Amino acid sequence: MSTAAHPAPTWSRSDRVPWYIWTGAIAVTSATIGGAWDVSWHRSIGRDTFWTPAHLMVQACGVLAGIVGLWLVVNATLSRDRALRAASISILGLRAPLGVFLAGWGGVAMLTSAPFDNWWHNAYGLDVKIVSPPHTLLILGIRAVAVGMIFLILAAMNRAASHTPTPGAAHLDSEMWDTTTYANPVLFRRLQILFLYLGGLAIGGQMFFLQEYTADVQLHRIAPYIALGIGMPMVFALLWESSRFRWACTVTAAVYMACIIAEILILPLFPAQPKLGPVFFPLTHLVPAKFPVLLIVPAFALDLLWQRTRAWKPWQIAVVSGIVFTAVVFAVEWPFANFLMSKASENRFFGTMYFDYNSRPMGYDRLRHFFHPDHGVALYKGLGIASLCAMASTWLGLVFGRWMRGVQR
Amino acid sequence: MNDLSELRASSVQSSRPKRSAVERSLHFHCNRAAAHTFLARIVLALLATFAIALPAHAHVGNKDVYQTITAGPYKLFITIRTPIVIPGVATLEVRSVGAPITSLTMTPLLLTGEASRHPPTPDAMKQSPDDPAFYTGSLWLMSQGSWQVRFGIDGAAGPVETSVPVPAIPIAMLHMNRPMGLLLGGLGVILLIGIVGIVVAAVAESRLTPGVEPDAPHRRRAIIAGVFALAAGIGSVVLGAWWWNVEAASYAKNMHENAVFTTSLTGDTLALRLAAPDPKEIDRPLRKRDLIPVTTEDLLLDHGHLIHLYAIRYPEMDAVYHLHPAPTGDAGLSTQLPAMPPGTYKLFADIVFSNGFPETETATITIPANLAAAPLAPEDASAAPPPLSAGELGPSYKLPDGYTMVFDRPATINATTAYLLRFRLLDPAGQPATDMHTYLGMAGHAAFVKTDFSTFAHTHPDGSAAMPAVMLAEQSTEAASGNSPSMDTMTEPDGSPPMSSTVEFPYGFPVPGHYRIFIQMKHGSTVETGVFDAEVH
Numbered sequence: 001m002s003t004a005a006h007p008a009p010t011w012s013r014s015d016r017v018p019w020y021i022w023t024g025a026i027a028v029t030s031a032t033i034g035g036a037w038d039v040s041w042h043r044s045i046g047r048d049t050f051w052t053p054a055h056l057m058v059q060a061c062g063v064l065a066g067i068v069g070l071w072l073v074v075n076a077t078l079s080r081d082r083a084l085r086a087a088s089i090s091i092l093g094l095r096a097p098l099g100v101f102l103a104g105w106g107g108v109a110m111l112t113s114a115p116f117d118n119w120w121h122n123a124y125g126l127d128v129k130i131v132s133p134p135h136t137l138l139i140l141g142i143r144a145v146a147v148g149m150i151f152l153i154l155a156a157m158n159r160a161a162s163h164t165p166t167p168g169a170a171h172l173d174s175e176m177w178d179t180t181t182y183a184n185p186v187l188f189r190r191l192q193i194l195f196l197y198l199g200g201l202a203i204g205g206q207m208f209f210l211q212e213y214t215a216d217v218q219l220h221r222i223a224p225y226i227a228l229g230i231g232m233p234m235v236f237a238l239l240w241e242s243s244r245f246r247w248a249c250t251v252t253a254a255v256y257m258a259c260i261i262a263e264i265l266i267l268p269l270f271p272a273q274p275k276l277g278p279v280f281f282p283l284t285h286l287v288p289a290k291f292p293v294l295l296i297v298p299a300f301a302l303d304l305l306w307q308r309t310r311a312w313k314p315w316q317i318a319v320v321s322g323i324v325f326t327a328v329v330f331a332v333e334w335p336f337a338n339f340l341m342s343k344a345s346e347n348r349f350f351g352t353m354y355f356d357y358n359s360r361p362m363g364y365d366r367l368r369h370f371f372h373p374d375h376g377v378a379l380y381k382g383l384g385i386a387s388l389c390a391m392a393s394t395w396l397g398l399v400f401g402r403w404m405r406g407v408q409r
Numbered sequence: 410m411n412d413l414s415e416l417r418a419s420s421v422q423s424s425r426p427k428r429s430a431v432e433r434s435l436h437f438h439c440n441r442a443a444a445h446t447f448l449a450r451i452v453l454a455l456l457a458t459f460a461i462a463l464p465a466h467a468h469v470g471n472k473d474v475y476q477t478i479t480a481g482p483y484k485l486f487i488t489i490r491t492p493i494v495i496p497g498v499a500t501l502e503v504r505s506v507g508a509p510i511t512s513l514t515m516t517p518l519l520l521t522g523e524a525s526r527h528p529p530t531p532d533a534m535k536q537s538p539d540d541p542a543f544y545t546g547s548l549w550l551m552s553q554g555s556w557q558v559r560f561g562i563d564g565a566a567g568p569v570e571t572s573v574p575v576p577a578i579p580i581a582m583l584h585m586n587r588p589m590g591l592l593l594g595g596l597g598v599i600l601l602i603g604i605v606g607i608v609v610a611a612v613a614e615s616r617l618t619p620g621v622e623p624d625a626p627h628r629r630r631a632i633i634a635g636v637f638a639l640a641a642g643i644g645s646v647v648l649g650a651w652w653w654n655v656e657a658a659s660y661a662k663n664m665h666e667n668a669v670f671t672t673s674l675t676g677d678t679l680a681l682r683l684a685a686p687d688p689k690e691i692d693r694p695l696r697k698r699d700l701i702p703v704t705t706e707d708l709l710l711d712h713g714h715l716i717h718l719y720a721i722r723y724p725e726m727d728a729v730y731h732l733h734p735a736p737t738g739d740a741g742l743s744t745q746l747p748a749m750p751p752g753t754y755k756l757f758a759d760i761v762f763s764n765g766f767p768e769t770e771t772a773t774i775t776i777p778a779n780l781a782a783a784p785l786a787p788e789d790a791s792a793a794p795p796p797l798s799a800g801e802l803g804p805s806y807k808l809p810d811g812y813t814m815v816f817d818r819p820a821t822i823n824a825t826t827a828y829l830l831r832f833r834l835l836d837p838a839g840q841p842a843t844d845m846h847t848y849l850g851m852a853g854h855a856a857f858v859k860t861d862f863s864t865f866a867h868t869h870p871d872g873s874a875a876m877p878a879v880m881l882a883e884q885s886t887e888a889a890s891g892n893s894p895s896m897d898t899m900t901e902p903d904g905s906p907p908m909s910s911t912v913e914f915p916y917g918f919p920v921p922g923h924y925r926i927f928i929q930m931k932h933g934s935t936v937e938t939g940v941f942d943a944e945v946h
Contacts, residue, residue, distance in 0.1 A: 046529065047549045086619035091606040098607070098615045105603045112596040115589065123583040124660045126496040126549060133653050159619065275532060276549055277517065278524035357529070406616040 015186040017194065020068045021156065024103065024149035025194050027068070031061030031142045032201050032259070035208065036289065039130075040267050043356040044287045046276030058142065062110040065145045069104040072096045087155065087409045097155055097409050103148025109141030143205055146198065153195045154242055155407050160188035161244060192245060199239040199248065200255020206231050207256060207293065216290055216352065217364045219337035220373035222382025224293075225330055229390035232295065233325050234397035236302055241401025246307050253299035260292035264351040274357035281355045281366070291350050294336055298328040314398045322391030326383060341368045468873065469757065469769050470864030471857075472580060475827050475915040476872030480571035482508035483562045486915060487573055487872075488827045495579045496551045501558065502827070503534060503544040510542075514561035517548045518885075520574055520765040520878065521555065525885050531561050550577040553665055555766040557882045559889075570890040574878035576766050578665035582657070601642045608638035662694030668703050670758065670770035677781045680743040681716070681734055681758065683770065705736040709761045709877035712849040714788075716742055717759040717867060719856055719927075722752050723773070725796035726860065726925045729938065732789050747791065748782035757856075757865045765878035769865060788849060790929050792938035797860055797925070806939040811837035814928060814939030822945045824921045830855075832928045834910040834937065842910040848931035850876070853912035860923040872915045918945040 034057025041054050048055070075081045076088040076095040088095040096104075117134035121127070127135070160183055207214065213227040240248040267288040274283055301324050309317045339345055346353040355366055364371045374382060474489040484507030490500045501515060514531035518524065534546035550556055556575045561568065585593075613623040613631035623631070668685040683703035690698040708715045714733040722728040727750075734744035756772040785791055794802065804816045817831040832853065834842040848854060851869045858865050866873055874882075910932075918924060928939040 083619070089610040089614040091603075091610045098611050101603075101607045101610065105600065105607060108596065108600055108603065112593065112600065116593055119583070119585065119589055119593075121497075122494065123585075124656065125492075125494040125579065126498070126551070133649055133656065136649075155615070273530035275529050276551055277529040278519070278527035279529050280527055403616075407611075408618055409615050 015184065015190070017187070017190050018156070020072060021149075021153055021191070021194065023064055023068050024099075024152055025198060027061045027064035028146045028149050028198055028201055030057045030064065031145065032204060034058035034061070035142070036259075036263055037267075037286075040263075040286045040288060041272075044272040044274065044283055044285070046274055046357060058138075059110075061142060061145055062107045065103045065148070066107050069096065069100045069107065072100045073104075087159065089409050097152055098407065099148040099150070099152030099155060101148070102151055103145045106141040106144025106146075106148055109137050109144060111141075113138035113141060139209075146202060146205060150195065150198050150202065151404075151407060153191050153198065154404060155409050157188060157191040157195055157244075158405065158408055160184040160191060192243060195243055196239075196245060196248060196251045197255060199235075199243060199252040200259070202239070203232070203235055203252045203256040203295070204259055206235050207295075211290075214293055215365075216337055216340040217369065217371045219333055219340070220370040222374045222379060222386065224333075225326060225383060225386040226389055228293070228329055229322070229326055229386035229388075230393055232298075232393070233302070233321060233390045234393040234400075236299060237306075237321070237394050237397025238401035238404060240303070240306055241398060242404035244405070247303050249299035249302045249306075250296060253295040257292045257294070257296055260289050261349070264288040264291065264354075265348065268348070268351075268354065276358070279357045280361055281357055281359045283357050287354045287356060288351055291340060291345070291352065293329070294332045295329070297332045298325050301325070301328045314395055314402075317398060318391045318395035321394040322387045322389070325390045325394070326387040330383060330386075337370070341370065468759075468767075468864070468866035468868075469771060470859070471866040471873065471919045473825070473917055473919070474573060474575055474872065474874055475868075475917050476573050476874050477506075477829075477915050478560075478571050478573060478871070479507065480560075480562055480569045482566045483510055483564060483569060484508075485513075485560065485562070485571075486827065486829070487560075488917065489558060489573065489575050490825075491575060491577055492550060493579065493581045494583075495553045495577055496549060497577075497579075498547050499550055499558075499575065499577070501534065501544075501546045501548070503546075503560070505542045505544070508564055508566055510562050510564040512561075512563045513544045515546050515548060516559040516561070517550060517556060517575075518559060519554060520557045520881050520885065522764070525557070526889070528559065528889070531559070550575070553578045553663070555762075555764045555878065557885060559882075559886060570886050572882035572886045573872075574765055574874045574882045576878075579660070579663075580665070582661060582664070597646070601639075601646065604642050605635050605638045609635035659694065662696045664696065666696060667768050667770055668760075669700055670772050672756065672772045672774055674746075674774055674776075677746045677783060678743055679734065679746050679774070680737070680741055681718075682741045683760070702740045703760075703762075704740045705742075707763055709763055709765070709881075711759065711761050711875060711877050712851065714849075715760065718744070719757040719858075719865070719867065720749070720754045720774075721757070721858060721862070722750065723755050723862065724753075725798060726794070726858070727796040728752075728754075728791070728793050729856075729927050729940070730789065730791045731854070731856075731927075731929060731938070733786070744786075745783035746776070746780065747785040747789065749776045749780060750793075751776050751778040751780070755862050757858075757867070759867050759875070761875045761877040765875070765881040767875035767878060769867070771865075787934075788936075790848075790936040790938050792927065792940055794925075794940035797923075797942075801923075801944070802925075802940060802942040804941065806941060808937050808939065810935060810937075812842060812932065812937060813837075813839070814930070814937060816926070816928075816939070816941040818941070818943065822918060822943055824918050824945050827915060827917045829913045829915055830926075831911060831913045832930070832939065834930050834932060834939075836932075842932045844932045845908045845910050846931045846933070847908070848929055848936050852908060852930070853914070854929040855914045855916070856927040857916060857918065858925050858927070859920070860925055864919050864924075866916070866919075868914055868916055870912050870914055918943070921945050 034054045037054035037057065038052070041048055041052060072084065073094055073096040076084045079085050085095055087097060089098050091101055113134045116137060120132060120134045210227045210231050214224045218224050236249045239252055245251070267286040270286045271284060272286045302321060305321060305324055306317065309320065340350065340352055359366050472491050472493065474491065476487045478485050478487060483505065486504040486506055488502040492498055503513060513534040515534055516528045516531040518528040532546060532548065534544040537543040537545065548558065554577060556577050557572045558575055559570060559572045561570050609631045612634040613627050617623060668683045671682045673680045684700040685703050686695050686698035687701045705715055711717060715736060716734050718732045718734055720730040720732065730747065730749065732744050734742040737743045754774050754776060756774060758770040759767065760770065761767045804818045806814045808814060813835045815833045815835060817833070819828060822828065834845065836842045853870055854867065856865065856867050869876065871879070912930060922945055924943045924945055926941045926943060930937050
């Protein structure tokens with residue numbers, strides 16, 4: 001490793017969060033709101049065009065990410081901002097922070113998905129399901145933009161936390177958790193808040209992928225617990241490790257739950273009528289998402305656990321975490337699902353009286369009946385599988401999270 | 410995909426019970442080849458710039474609905490251009506030709522069953538600023554099957570509802586054209602190179618203190634990570650292509666295929682049989698289901714007959730018969746053929762299923778010389794026009810009994826444009842015939858056939874929708890709204906007093922080319938068949 005002949009970078013002197021980081025956070029927020037709105041649109045109205053406000057909010061994410069990316073690439077590549085250039089990586093002669101390249105990749109993926117999706121509609125018809133190849137590319141693109149923005153903040157945050165400018169600082173990761181001396185504590189705290197906010201949106205993004213399994217009528221099956229075990233501990237672990245915040249899981253889970261509860265409170269205020277038939281459940285307003293999984297409880301348990309296991313090896317932490325996560329989420333969500341099936345939850349807060357326009361009167365959802373519940377041996381076996389999945393997921397998250405803590409650029 | 414120019418004209422509907430091995434192989438092969446890998450798709454896209462067109466359903470090669478409808482004092486001329494993929498967007502054009510209207514709404518819903526009783530909120534159609542009597546709109550048809558579009562009409566005479574049946578099926582599967590293939594392929598390569606570059610740079614530099622250059626071990630680790638990223642990227646592309654293949658195959662399996670139509674000629678008796686995919690096997694794709702016989706209970710009576718059979722001599726179109734085979738009691742239908750000149754005949758058989766879904770089945774038969782023939786049945790009709798090779802027929806057609814049928818042919822006719830095509834029957838003195846009657850419940854019957862036999866439509870003065878489907882739509886509307894708009898479709902039962910000698914058919918020719926038109930009208934007890942030619946641009 002050789003030290004470049006540049007003078008010391010000047011980026012850490014200001015307490016202000018750079019405009020491009022704010023813009024990136026707004027871009028991801030826009031895609032999150034647009035995505036939720038679009039799903040609600042399809043559940044309430046059914047039919048749409050390219051120009052719905054929900055679609056425009058998703059596209060705005062790509063546009064804002066593109067503006068941020070272009071500005072950073074031009075400035076870092078053409079050396080207009082030497083500090084920026086020093087804190088960048090190089091791909092095919094272009095320079096920019098890692099997060100910008102990730103977001104740029106996401107932007108190209110989103111861009112590619114548009115003509116691909118249009119062609120798909122022409123070839124195989126309009127969408128009857130969310131998960132099609134072009135939609136997957138679009139979702140992948142949005143997630144890449146979101147992850148890119150997280151990395152953009154992370155690098156700035158890691159630099160602000162860095163107590164030594166010497167080469168090889170990354171090797172000090174394992175000691176940094178409590179002993180970090182902040183080069184710029186004010187900036188670090190601001191960036192950390194933004195990071196946790198975007199982390200919460202990432203939790204929401206992950207839960208979006210799992211929603212087919214985690215609907216309330218499914219919660220007495222084993223499938224949602226396996227799905228949660230695969231999908232969630234990894235994200236919690238990497239956010240916990242990389243955010244340097246002891247309550248990272250609790251806070252990010254709270255952000256996710258607050259977003260969904262806000263959706264339940266806000267979306268029904270907007271009028272909407274189904275434009276596709278058959279309409280088995282007449283509507284006069286937008287239908288919100290189902291009440292969120294009570295992730296804040298297992299997240300709190302993970303925070304408590306990980307605060308006490310920092311000296312452990314990753315695999316040891318993963319084994320215990322997998323069991324704790326699955327046990328807590330099961331202990332909380334299983335009885336809570338009973339409440340969601342009851343009349344008591346049919347109110348503006350829990351929102352279990354909202355249904356899609358095409359929800360059949362005799363369907364499980366409308367009848368508030370659990371769909372094919374699991375019990376006995378199948379249930380315990382399933383919980384075992386869910387725990388194993390959660391262990392593997394935690395381990396991956398821990399390893400990658402620790403790597404992320406060293407990211408400087 | 411509303412751009413018909415991207416499609417090849419639909420080839421003549423299979424005249425075999427099942428598609429030929431070649432046709433199946435082509436379809437299968439194209440689907441498979443199109444989905445092997447992403448790169449293979451791109452290469453294929455360079456070669457294949459057309460779509461595989463599949464047989465149409467109602468009529469042959471005529472997917473759009475042209476219909477006039479009378480509801481109270483209001484009269485609408487409606488064109489519904491159905492999508493060629495389902496789910497898809499149908500576009501509507503409506504001209505008000507009756508009492509002035511102030512607003513027009515449209516609602517898509519299934520024609521029969523529980524879903525037909527749960528319509529969505531109507532959409533207002535858009536009034537043309539230049540032509541206040543002209544309205545346009547578009548709506549989504551979300552599944553294949555027998556649909557209706559319900560119109561809410563309002564004007565000085567108050568609100569009225571009426572419906573038009575719309576059969577919706579996917580009739581084509583697009584292949585990627587060259588520019589789109591290149592665009593997506595290029596972006597795909599950028600994404601692949603991009604992700605590898607990001608991984609390499611991330612491993613080499615992202616954890617270094619700003620300003621520090623990566624050393625050799627970092628670079629080495631970066632290259633190894635890049636190789637893994639490339640492998641993972643290629644793996645993802647292959648996995649994606651496999652998924653694409655599965656989706657394309659699943660779509661292809663649910664493509665509509667007409668009932669299997671078989672014919673046999675014994676003496677002068679033509680026997681017909683129909684078989685269709687078992688509707689009970691709802692969990693299996695259409696093309697994987699067992700075929701079961703279509704019985705007469707599965708069909709609706711159309712003008713008193715279960716099947717309307719046109720036999721047109723191939724290739725000169727110099728003999729045409731409109732026949733009505735009757736049920737034989739063993740799930741088949743049969744008819745005794747009249748005297749027919751020997752040769753090859755193309756058969757076009759219109760049927761309507763109990764859900765209002767119409768199909769035109771096709772077959773080819775050979776009539777031997779010296780066929781022992783029965784006389785033409787009273788409700789059957791025939792004509793023996795000059796062959797196509799004798800040149801284009803004029804707008805005036807001399808009938809065997811001295812009458813003349815006249816086609817007020819537009820100066821130019823363009824494909825996919827809606828026309829009201831007018832025909833007049835003149836008596837031997839050249840005056841409008843005065844002893845007119847309905848023929849099979851209608852003022853007239855028209856068959857529009859492309860001279861290469863690739864398209865066929867049997868329509869009526871109210872339009873191209875099948876009569877039983879129109880009646881189902883009316884029943885559905887009445888059940889929903891309580892009103893009973895009068896249709897001008899069934900106003901004249903057979904034997905009613907004489908009526909106008911002029912009939913108009915709403916119709917749009919599907920593709921450019923030469924067409925032969927067969928028009929049937931009845932005066933006294935004589936069913937006349939006038940024959941005309943049309944050049945469509």
